[in-house]
Every structure is written in C-alpha cells, then in structure tokens.
Amino acid sequence: MPVGDGGYREGMSTLDPSTSLQRTYRYLRIGIAGMVVVIFASVGVAAASVGWLTSLSDYYYTSARTPFVGALIAVGFALLALSGRGLERGLLDAAALFAPLIALIPTTLAPGTVAGVEAPCRFRCFPPTFEADAANGIATYLIAGTVVVIVAALLVMLRQVPVGSFAISGGVAIGVLAAVGLSWAFARDWVLAQGHFVSTIAFFALFALVAVLAAFPRRSDPPARVFRALYIVIAALLVAVLAAYIAFLPQPDTLGIPLVLVAEAAALVLFSAFWIVQGIEKWDLANPSLR
Numbered sequence: 001m002p003v004g005d006g007g008y009r010e011g012m013s014t015l016d017p018s019t020s021l022q023r024t025y026r027y028l029r030i031g032i033a034g035m036v037v038v039i040f041a042s043v044g045v046a047a048a049s050v051g052w053l054t055s056l057s058d059y060y061y062t063s064a065r066t067p068f069v070g071a072l073i074a075v076g077f078a079l080l081a082l083s084g085r086g087l088e089r090g091l092l093d094a095a096a097l098f099a100p101l102i103a104l105i106p107t108t109l110a111p112g113t114v115a116g117v118e119a120p121c122r123f124r125c126f127p128p129t130f131e132a133d134a135a136n137g138i139a140t141y142l143i144a145g146t147v148v149v150i151v152a153a154l155l156v157m158l159r160q161v162p163v164g165s166f167a168i169s170g171g172v173a174i175g176v177l178a179a180v181g182l183s184w185a186f187a188r189d190w191v192l193a194q195g196h197f198v199s200t201i202a203f204f205a206l207f208a209l210v211a212v213l214a215a216f217p218r219r220s221d222p223p224a225r226v227f228r229a230l231y232i233v234i235a236a237l238l239v240a241v242l243a244a245y246i247a248f249l250p251q252p253d254t255l256g257i258p259l260v261l262v263a264e265a266a267a268l269v270l271f272s273a274f275w276i277v278q279g280i281e282k283w284d285l286a287n288p289s290l291r
Contacts, residue, residue, distance in 0.1 A: 022285070025082065029279035035071040036272040040265070042067035055260040056268075057107035057196060061114040061127070072103035074195045086168070093169045095206040097145070097176040101199035104137030106130055108193060118242060126192040134192060138184050145177045164239050179285050199251065202269050204242050211235035211274055227281045241266045 042064035043056055049209040050062050060068055073266040079096035098200050108124040109117060119127050126134075152170055215223065215231035222228060241263050 004250040022283075026279060026283065028078050028082055028277045032075055032082075033272040033275045033279075035075050035078075036257060036268045038067050038071040039268060042071075052258055053113055053261065054110065054258045055107060056264040057102075057200070058109060058113055058261075060103075060106045061109060061117045061130075069103040073100045076100045080169075085165075086219060088210065088218075089165070089168050090172050091206050091210050091213070093172045094176060095101050095203050095210070097173060098199045098206070100141060101180065102196060102203060103139055105134055105191065105195035107196045131192065138180065138191075142177060142181050142184075145173060149177070200264075201242060201246065204271070206240055206244075206273070207271060208235045208242070209237040211238065214274070214278060223281055227277060230277045231274070234277070236272050238267060238270050241270065 039056070043059045046059050046062040046064035047053075049097045050059075053059060053062075059065070076096045076099035079092050079099065082092065101256045106126070108126050109119045110124045111121065113119070117127050118129065119125050149170055152161060152166055156163055183195070210233045215228045215235065217223070223231070245260065245263040245267065248263055256289045
C-alpha cells in the first residue's frame with residue numbers, strides 16, 4: 001500500500017471517529033426535532049379534510065395514522081441512541097420505551113368524532129374495531145423489546161458491552177416490558193382505556209426530568225448560563241403543560257377550544273425545542289453525548 005495512503009488512513013483513524021460521531025449526534029438530534037414536524041404536518045393535512053379534533057392523538061383514526069405512528073417509533077429509536085450515562089440513560093431509555101406505546105395504544109374517542117369510526121359510548125371509549133390493531137402492536141412491541149434485551153445480555157456476556165450500561169438500560173427495559181405485558185394480560189380493558197394517556201404522561205414527565213438534568217448535569221461541567229436557563233424554562237413549561245393536559249382530559253373541548261390538542265401540541269414543541277437547544281450547545285463537541 002502506498003505510503004501516502006497509509007498516512008491518509010492514519011489521519012482518518014484519528015480524525016474520522018470524532019467527526020463521524022459528531023455527525024451522528026447532530027443528525028439524531030435534528031431528526032428527533034424533525035419527527036415533531038412530521039407529526040404536525042400529517043395532522044395539518046388530515047385536518048384539512050376532517051377538521052380540528054379534540055386532540056392530536058385523535059388523528060390516529062384519520063389519514064395521519066401512518067406518519068404519526070412512524071414518527072413516534074423513530075423517536076424511540078433515536079432516544080435510545082442518545083441515552084447517555086447514569087441516571088440520564090435510565091430516564092431517556094424509559095422515555096424511548098414509552099414513545100412507541102403512545103402510537104401503538106390508540107387514544108379513546110368520543111362518538112361521532114371521526115366519520116366511519118364507531119365509539120359505542122356516551123363520552124369517550126376505545127373503538128372496538130381497533131382492538132386487533134392494538135393487540136398486534138403491543139405483541140410486536142413485547143417481542144421486539146424482549147429480543148433486544150436478550151441480544152444486549154449476550155453482548156454483555158461476550159464483553160462487548162459494559163455490565164454497568166446493561167444494568168441500567170436492561171433494568172429499565174425489563175421493568176417497562178414486564179409492566180406492559182402483565183397489564184395487557186390481566187387488565188386489557190384498562191390498557192385500552194388508559195394506556196395511551198399513561199404512556200403520554202410518563203413520556204413527557206420523564207422528559208421534564210431530562211431537561212432538569214441537562215441544566216444541572218451530574219457528571220460534567222454545567223452548561224453556559226443561556227443554555228441552563230433554556231433547559232429550566234423547558235422543564236418548567238413541560239410540567240405546566242402536563243398539569244394542564246391531565247386537567248383537561250375530562251373536558252377536552254371546553255368552550256369550543258380543543259384544550260387537549262393545544263396541550264399536546266405545546267408539549268411536542270417543548271420536546272422539539274429541547275433537542276434544538278442541545279444540538280446548538282453540543283454542536284462542536286468531539287464526543288457530544290447527552291453527558
């Protein structure tokens with residue numbers, strides 16, 4: 001091999017890993033923010049034909065379903081890739097596991113909300129014709145999650161993955177998978193009635209904690225004041241939006257205003273804002289992990 005090529009390769013070996021890693025983290029953060037755009041775009045396109053519904057989640061039952069589900073599953077994978085270390089890893093891994101559940105367990109629906117979708121109740125309930133879809137989604141989720149845990153355990157046994165990393169991520173995954181599996185097996189009606197809301201609340205609550213940890217990192221230098229302030233604002237607003245979301249659930253369309261839709265949209269904007277802020281903060285870091 002020519003000496004010049006060898007020198008080139010040697011230079012690449014020292015420069016490319018960090019450059020490639022920077023690009024990977026940049027694209028992941030941009031991609032997560034972009035998935036929020038996908039959700040909003042799909043809902044906006046569907047709203048042109050079905051109008052504004054009481055919540056973003058109601059659009060699962062419209063033409064927005066495919067991009068809505070796909071975007072949330074993509075967010076889950078991206079969060080796993082960005083999960084960091086320690087407590088931050090546990091929180092983001094848990095959030096990554098709840099993101100697909102928001103999509104795979106559809107929301108309950110009020111009668112007459114979407115043409116052609118029957119909800120046999122007075123207020124809100126789960127449309128029976130979609131139970132098979134939910135069952136398939138949850139079964140697939142449990143199987144895929146179990147396979148990932150087994151593969152991770154094998155990598156630990158082969159000493160390809162540190163035991164400490166698996167202890168955190170594996171423990172979180174096993175806990176969430178067990179909770180979902182047992183709930184589906186013994187309380188299916190409850191899962192269909194409340195699973196979507198519980199997953200949504202858990203996802204954004206975990207992310208509010210992630211924003212707090214970004215402002216006050218435990219294992220690295222604190223961010224610049226402007227970034228710390230932005231993270232604190234995002235965390236505080238997420239908590240406020242979550243409180244409003246929970247309060248508005250019993251009365252999603254008070255005074256003709258889709259309050260739950262507004263709360264969900266605000267939570268997604270804040271979620272996207274976090275990744276934009278962190279992407280800017282860590283843009284030039286050689287190893288720009290969460291921590």
